[in-house]
Amino acid sequence: MKVVFQITSGDADVQLSMLGQLHNLLTQAAIEQTPLDVEVVVHGQAWNLLLPAANPLAEKVRLLQERAVLFIVCANTLRGREMQLTDLLPGISLVPAAIFHLVKRQQEGWAYIRC
Amino acid sequence: MKVVFQITSGDADVQLSMLGQLHNLLTQAAIEQTPLDVEVVVHGQAWNLLLPAANPLAEKVRLLQERAVLFIVCANTLRGREMQLTDLLPGISLVPAAIFHLVKRQQEGWAYIRC
Amino acid sequence: MKVVFQITSGDADVQLSMLGQLHNLLTQAAIEQTPLDVEVVVHGQAWNLLLPAANPLAEKVRLLQERAVLFIVCANTLRGREMQLTDLLPGISLVPAAIFHLVKRQQEGWAYIRC
Helix, strand or coil, X not given: XXXXXXXXXXXXXXXXXXXXXXXXXXXXXHHCCCCCEEEEEECHHHHHXXXXXXXXXXXXXXXXXXXXXXXXXXXXXXXXXXXCHHHCCCXXXXXXXXXXXXXXXXXCCCEEEXX | CEEEEEECCCCHHHHHHHHHXXXXXXXXXXXXXXXXXXXXEECHHHHHHHCCCCCCCHHHHHHHHHXXXXXXEEHHHHHHCCCCHXXXXXXXXXXXXXXXXXXXXXXCCCEXXXX | CEEEEEECCXXXXXXXXXXXXXXXXXXXXXXXXXXXXXXXXXXXXXXXHHCCCCCCXXXXXXXXXXXXXXXXXXXHHHHHHCCCHHHCCCCCEEECCHHHHHHHHHHCCCEEEEC
């Protein structure tokens, strides 16, 4: 199973809810012994989820990264905030355009979850 | 045609809008004589849509069930509210993890609608 | 690549964000020389995006139409507002039911983006 999540909200409740959903998804995949690839595309207002400091969710992101969840940020989002990839948590991937990546993944057969 | 809806909102306007969309979808499928399987995965804050009492939308849910729409609730959502399946309207199905089910259905070729 | 967007929000910020995402998507597809079909299904509260007057986003819609983005409105939405297709910007397509169209497109292999 392959799935790409999309999050655009900067709201901590929405972000926390998504991290809980990722946890539940990984847990169920482990129970059913289903191999699972998970990507999370972060764009729009959701960039703060990936900050290394003043981010109460940073540790949860790190724990999900340890469970092989790949967090991805959009270059357009970084440019709009005058930020660099190095301003974010370690291990974040970069794509040129969030929506292009989401479309490509779906065309490759990945499922899509909108947060 | 096969489609799985996802709803997480406890807001009555959002829920009413989804029920209207389901009605319109079923009506159009009947006009075009297209066989249609519909599931609605209810999780997060949307659990109140499935209550049997003090729920102004219960009758609309029941009518959609009569038209073969399957409403599904997530075990994690019930556990978080200390609720049982028997606390909900009759005929609701249970899945262990909402997102896992949504991903599985998409991988099986179902369309996905996020409410 | 083929993708259908769904927008239901009447909020100008949400609509502007979607128009920006469409621009970024088209730009990236041009860079990667990827043929791209894009449809935008407008329903619910989002109908005001397609108004010809008193609509600050009308020019952006027109520019995207010139780049081959097809904007589609739902007949149920028009009926609910007592509007005609001729009350909207030129070049808008009409479908009987928004969700039916979104499901059909996905079953035909199109990707889906929920705004």
